[in-house]
Amino acid sequence: xxxxxxxxxxxxxxxxxxxxxxxxxxxxxxxxxxxxxxxxxxxxxxxxxxxxxxxxxxxxxxxxxxxxxxxxxxxxxxxxxxxxxxxxxxxxxxxxxxxxxxxxxxxxxxxx
Amino acid sequence: xxxxxxxxxxxxxxxxxxxxxxxxxxxxxxxxxxxxxxxxxxxxxxxxxxxxxxxxxxxxxxxxxxxxxxxxxxxxxxxxxxxxxxxxxxxxxxxxxxxxxxxxxxxxxxxxxx
Numbered sequence: 001x002x003x004x005x006x007x008x009x010x011x012x013x014x015x016x017x018x019x020x021x022x023x024x025x026x027x028x029x030x031x032x033x034x035x036x037x038x039x040x041x042x043x044x045x046x047x048x049x050x051x052x053x054x055x056x057x058x059x060x061x062x063x064x065x066x067x068x069x070x071x072x073x074x075x076x077x078x079x080x081x082x083x084x085x086x087x088x089x090x091x092x093x094x095x096x097x098x099x100x101x102x103x104x105x106x107x108x109x110x111x112x
Numbered sequence: 113x114x115x116x117x118x119x120x121x122x123x124x125x126x127x128x129x130x131x132x133x134x135x136x137x138x139x140x141x142x143x144x145x146x147x148x149x150x151x152x153x154x155x156x157x158x159x160x161x162x163x164x165x166x167x168x169x170x171x172x173x174x175x176x177x178x179x180x181x182x183x184x185x186x187x188x189x190x191x192x193x194x195x196x197x198x199x200x201x202x203x204x205x206x207x208x209x210x211x212x213x214x215x216x217x218x219x220x221x222x223x224x225x226x
Contacts (some may be wrong), residue, residue, distance in 0.1 A: 031212060039123070042202055042216035043156075050212055058213065090155065098144050098163050099213055103156040 002026055004104035006091050012110045013081045021076040023091030031094045033101060034058075035068060035101050036087040043090065049074055080109035081111045115139060116205045118217035125193055125224050133188040133220050135203030144211060145149040145205040147177055147184045150219075156202065162186065171195070 007022045025032065028050045035043040035058075045058030048066040053068075063085060065077045078085060088108050092101040119134030147159040151216060167179040167212025177188045186197060203217040 012144045024162045033212075033214075035216075040218055042116075043117075044216070045213060055114070056212070059215075077214050089113075092156075100146060100158045100161055101214060103148075 001063070004093055004102050006089075006104040006107050008110050009105065012112065014112050015082060015090075015106075018077065018079050019081065020078075021089055021091075021109075022073070023075065023104060025091075025093040025102070026072065027092035027093060027095070027102065028071070029095050029102075031049075031096075032068065033092040033094075034064070034074070034076045035090045035092065036060065037090060037106070038087050042077060046076065046089075050064055052065045072105050081109075083111045085109065086111045116203055116217040117201050118201075118220050120220045121218070122221045122223070127129045127195055127224055127226055128192050129188045129224075131193045131222065132189070133135060133201055133203075133222070135188065135201075136184050137186065137215075138184065139205060139207045140201060142199045142208045144206050144208060145177075145179060146214075147171065147175070147188050148193070148202045148204060148216075149188075150200045150202065152199070159188070159201075174220065182188040193222075193224050195224050196200040 003039045004025045018026050018090045033048045034046040037043045044060045046067040049055045052071045088106050091104040116137050141213045145162045149158045162169050162179045170176045204218045206214045
């Protein structure tokens with residue numbers, strides 16, 4: 001039982017390049033989330049998926065797209081990376097009802 | 113607008129000292145509240161959570177938090193810290209009306225000196 005896994009762990013991009021961050025969970029959770037963590041700002045929600053087939057914007061969705069590929073997988077895409085997107089990205093998942101979120105190990109992304 | 117705020121940015125303590133970290137939320141209705149911890153180089157882990165019932169909740173590693181509705185607060189406490197408690201601590205909250213949009217405070221870095 002791996003919990004929430006993310007790939008890659010580290011990535012360096014040039015401005016304008018695109019990439020997809022992958023996230024998978026093996027806990028049969030319905031909801032999944034993408035956050036970014038920046039110093040002094042805590043974690044901010046980018047997008048979430050309440051259930052398979054649905055996605056919704058969070059607090060900071062601009063510049064990102066998501067896909068809930070199936071119940072297990074939720075990917076985050078940067079179409080044209082910008083230096084302001086340099087951050088640590090965390091994926092999380094949660095079960096039905098009021099529940100804690102379980103976090104992945106994070107992806108450290110640098111955009112030059 | 114920040115829905116959850118943490119009072120302290122960085123706290124430095126000696127081992128065996130008591131710890132209290134402040135957290136306030138600004139939701140008007142009922143709310144679910146959490147404290148998460150992030151040890152150096154690791155991902156976030158849940159320390160404790162409050163959904164309803166007894167306002168004093170106990171979590172892992174000797175941590176506890178008290179929900180005070182009249183003060184919109186959910187402060188974290190530990191009576192005697194250890195060097196291994198060095199970490200970043202995040203308070204988080206979500207209104208029960210939409211429990212997907214969890215909001216995090218900015219975090220408090222706790223450094224425990226041996």
